Amino acid sequence: MKTILSAVIVLLFGLQATVAQAADAYVPKVYGKKGYVWDEMTPERVQVLKQKGDPVNGKEAFRGCQGCHKADAAGVREGVYPRLTGQHASVLIKQITEIRAGIRKNPKMLPFVQDPAISVQEIGDIAEYLSTLTSYRENGKGPEDLSAKGEKLFMTNKCYTCHGKHGEGNAEKSYPAVAAQHYGYLIREMNLIRTGVRGNSNPDMVKAIAKFKQSDMDAVADYLSRLPDYRTLH
Amino acid sequence: MKCKYNFEYMQMRALFALFGMLFMSPIYAEAMPPNAAAASEVAATPEAPAVALSPFEERLQLCAGCHNPDGNSIIPENPKLAGLDKKYIRRQLEAFKGGDRTNPTMSSIITMVDPKEFEDLADFFSKQKRTVGTSDKADLLGQGRQVFEEGVIGTGAPACMGCHGEDGSGDAKFPRLNGQNAQYVVNQLMNFKSGTRANDAKGLMRAVAKRLNEQEMAAVAEYMSTLKEAE
Numbered sequence: 001m002k003t004i005l006s007a008v009i010v011l012l013f014g015l016q017a018t019v020a021q022a023a024d025a026y027v028p029k030v031y032g033k034k035g036y037v038w039d040e041m042t043p044e045r046v047q048v049l050k051q052k053g054d055p056v057n058g059k060e061a062f063r064g065c066q067g068c069h070k071a072d073a074a075g076v077r078e079g080v081y082p083r084l085t086g087q088h089a090s091v092l093i094k095q096i097t098e099i100r101a102g103i104r105k106n107p108k109m110l111p112f113v114q115d116p117a118i119s120v121q122e123i124g125d126i127a128e129y130l131s132t133l134t135s136y137r138e139n140g141k142g143p144e145d146l147s148a149k150g151e152k153l154f155m156t157n158k159c160y161t162c163h164g165k166h167g168e169g170n171a172e173k174s175y176p177a178v179a180a181q182h183y184g185y186l187i188r189e190m191n192l193i194r195t196g197v198r199g200n201s202n203p204d205m206v207k208a209i210a211k212f213k214q215s216d217m218d219a220v221a222d223y224l225s226r227l228p229d230y231r232t233l234h
Numbered sequence: 235m236k237c238k239y240n241f242e243y244m245q246m247r248a249l250f251a252l253f254g255m256l257f258m259s260p261i262y263a264e265a266m267p268p269n270a271a272a273a274s275e276v277a278a279t280p281e282a283p284a285v286a287l288s289p290f291e292e293r294l295q296l297c298a299g300c301h302n303p304d305g306n307s308i309i310p311e312n313p314k315l316a317g318l319d320k321k322y323i324r325r326q327l328e329a330f331k332g333g334d335r336t337n338p339t340m341s342s343i344i345t346m347v348d349p350k351e352f353e354d355l356a357d358f359f360s361k362q363k364r365t366v367g368t369s370d371k372a373d374l375l376g377q378g379r380q381v382f383e384e385g386v387i388g389t390g391a392p393a394c395m396g397c398h399g400e401d402g403s404g405d406a407k408f409p410r411l412n413g414q415n416a417q418y419v420v421n422q423l424m425n426f427k428s429g430t431r432a433n434d435a436k437g438l439m440r441a442v443a444k445r446l447n448e449q450e451m452a453a454v455a456e457y458m459s460t461l462k463e464a465e
Binding site: 066067068070071076080109117 | 437
């Protein structure tokens, strides 16, 4: 009897510990898996948004990123590394925290943004710093001008609902600015979003481009790559 | 305890003997500027010193054995210390002292150096002018330049110049690479890759080295050994 009783007690304590652990540990939910919530406010993202980003610290912390995104944060023209200048801080924070959490799959970038490469404070610092940069180094564009077709697709599929009529995105809702981004990067990410490989796809966007042929994506990417940096429009 | 002391004592005596031999060896004398060679000969025969050396000068001779009197080591496996940032040199000395960085020679030598001496040593070598090597391996230099400026796109290895500066001059955080001995650089990259060396800031260099193969390491090391500081 005594043995059974102690076994039950041990079991109960064990259960409690497991439940407590599950409540503590954040488990990332990736696109396509049960329970995936797009744009989920992860604990780390909430924490970063609460802090005030320091652009001076951000400039220093960004040095570890320059090997790929370049010192002016304009990335690589071929689009292997995206242009970050002018991107909304909220978007950068969303993407960095989701890569760190394992929601957005980016194995190339992961070692350079995960702990200890970058601290939680530095995420906000870097985002703040980048949003102030004004490098207008020419971005990579498509091999031929498909902007007429691209614009039509962009408008008829209402891409502007999130990304804005000038491709300026929406800082408040963490929708990325896509104007003047590298053509190669836009195509790559559209494919990764559509197939779900990116891990943090917006289901609405997956739906919006589900019927796109590759040539349609090429056209939209080309159109966006030829738009001016939205900050030059004012 | 007594046994340990004796062992250390013998080890130190052996090292001193080794250095005595090094200083007097023709190879060493050839490599050094004439006045420095003369100075070390003086040190090797303490019975009849022509010029009295200060404790700091004597200490410099210990370093000079492997790193050359001006900090531009001519031994390919040993790093050039000349022109490295003072804080960087200090950090490495402290890492060797504390065991965070290990090397068969340095880990022994550092037991003879008092941490109080680190500041002056770092100051001295940081103020020496870094020499730059030459190479006629055009193919290797071309590939190395690409790795230095663009990284390796396929594996996602970042470009060296992102952290170490466009001319590889480095600073307190990231060491100077221009003119550095190629073999030393390759060895360090291999050590970072395997994790044998793990005193890099935030694990950045280990993450980079994992994405470089031996060919790319050799190429970028060769290129950097010839790289000149921007005017």
